[in-house]
Amino acid sequence: MRFGKTTMFLLLNGGIAFFLILYFGSWLLSPETTALITPPYNANTISIQYQAKEKTYTGKHLRNEIPFHQKTIKVRYYLFNPSKSRIHSYLGLYAEPLGWWLVFLLASSMLLLMPNTVFSKGTMFQLQKKFPWISMDEYFPAPGNRYYNEERKKSTPIKKLKRLNGNKSS
Numbered sequence: 001m002r003f004g005k006t007t008m009f010l011l012l013n014g015g016i017a018f019f020l021i022l023y024f025g026s027w028l029l030s031p032e033t034t035a036l037i038t039p040p041y042n043a044n045t046i047s048i049q050y051q052a053k054e055k056t057y058t059g060k061h062l063r064n065e066i067p068f069h070q071k072t073i074k075v076r077y078y079l080f081n082p083s084k085s086r087i088h089s090y091l092g093l094y095a096e097p098l099g100w101w102l103v104f105l106l107a108s109s110m111l112l113l114m115p116n117t118v119f120s121k122g123t124m125f126q127l128q129k130k131f132p133w134i135s136m137d138e139y140f141p142a143p144g145n146r147y148y149n150e151e152r153k154k155s156t157p158i159k160k161l162k163r164l165n166g167n168k169s170s
Helices: 005-028 090-113 146-154
Strands: 031-039 045-052 055-062 072-077 085-087 123-126 134-137
Touching: 005 090, 031 123, 045 072, 045 090, 055 085
Parallel strands: none
Antiparallel strands: 031 045, 031 072, 045 055, 072 085, 123 134
């Protein structure tokens, strides 16, 4: 399958958005429990202890503006893997994946949606089942081509100079 730059941008970022929806959905559907914040009390991380399926699990998470006087916190854990947990808040569940996607979104939009020298106008991407999975065909216009002539019309015309020897033929 061959795609242009805009379609490739939409496919890449649409695929990431789809997987992020699945990721966030899995955390939102996972069970919630109350965890006890245990010492040591660090400035940027917290150690927690929580119970799931009649077992006690421990974990370390970023503090994410949790006040020092707070001793318990709500966490979500995977039903099939209770040792994996996240703090039930925007910063705990969503901030990191959305931040990484924002970086990729900005980079891919600058490369695929704006005119640049990395991917020239008319670059085609090809997806295939064998390695390399994504290949690229660049389009370089040749003189005499319609694209080449349209680009030349947009540029400033070169004025014809008179001959110095006085001939009126040019």
